[in-house]
Amino acid sequence: MAKSLPPLTWFRAFEAAARHLSFTAAAEEIGMTQSAVSQQVKSLESRLGVALFIRQARGLMITDDGRKLMPQVTSALETLGAAARSFETGSTQNLLTIASSVTVAQWFIAPRLASFTARHPEIRFRFLSTIWPDDFNTIRADVEIPFGSHKQFGQGAVLLEPSGLVAMKSPELAGELEDLPLIEAVGTSSGWKNWQTPDMAELVPQIYVDSFGAALNMAAHGNGVALVSEVLSYPALASGALVLAHSRVAPSQEGYFLRADEHNPTARMFRDWILEQGEGAMIPV
Missing domain, CATH: 1.10.10.10 (Winged helix-like DNA-binding domain superfamily/Winged helix DNA-binding domain)
Structure with a gap:
């Protein structure tokens, strides 16, 4: 064999x-x-x-x-x-290609996209799911939303704000944060150890997942408290699917960066709309 x-x-x-x-x-x-x-x-x-x-x-x-x-x-x-790339065929008229993780597509773009399509019904979308940061070097997209550090993606890109880390849980999950199972996304530099304050008992995750999206899904089903990027949290908070488990917002060494093809008017328009969503998404704690 x-x-x-x-x-x-x-x-x-x-x-x-x-x-x-x-x-x-x-x-x-x-x-x-x-x-x-x-x-x-x-x-x-x-x-x-x-x-x-x-x-x-x-x-x-x-x-x-x-x-x-x-x-x-x-x-x-x-x-x-x-x-x-050879399979990237078909008409590109009014087609906007967006490269992002499934997390961004599901938790940031999908809850808001109807407001953009209502303004611009003529625009069609193609979403490319990315897993690794260097995937963005091998695909062709009009708008890209990679996750990483400023050193990796800051050149010519805008950091989506707010970019801190917040603790999220299902509204049906009762109990204090210290007593609940903790969910952490691996592959990021900041986790529960960085989020906790000196006066807190050591916070040890019970569930590890490979993305913020998976952490949010786990939390939505009542499996524990997820530590996720703040910019992803507002649609879930607005819909009531998740609530804040604690008021603390901790800084993060990484974030979601937004870049668009400057030669494509539709890409620039979508980028500006995305930035509007970040600015208008603040929900008081």
Whole structure:
């Protein structure tokens, strides 16, 4: 039986680390933790039976085997990207392509989109779901809403405000925050440990998910208190689906950034509308 291929994520981690000669920089680019990138590269090395990097105190040095593998992996990733783009067919007249995570599409855009389409019924939409921050480098969209740090996406983009972290729960879930199950989205730099104040008992999550959207869904079904980006919370608060579990708003090192194709009038119009939603979404605590 033919041996199965290593996971694609292993190759992505290797390719990014090889370009940057740093697990930390690779992690920032592809939206993983530094330890996750290091582990995936180590798994690839174990699978191939060779060392791809020499780990040094000041960074990485690629080995001869790593240099041999690098161009092949780069070419394969570019080929996969081109193959995906080849299916982007159909009429583009009045079609606005928006790239964002499922979380943003579900919890930020969907509850508000009817107000935009009422103003502009002639505009059609195509939503592209993104998972990794570097997905935005391989797709073509008129409007992009990536999640990450200012270093990653701040150039030429606008941070959607408010960008703090808030605790959300179902209105049917009774009890004090300290006594309820806590839900945390992994892959962000700020969590319950950063949110809590010195006078609080240690807050330890019981449920880990991979996105703010999943955390909000868990909370909406009464599974606990979700710590999420504040900008996502207002439609849920306005509808009554969720309530604040605590008045504290903690700063976050990451946020949702908005950028639009400046040469596309419809993209600029949609960007301005999105920014209006953020400004007008404030709900008193």
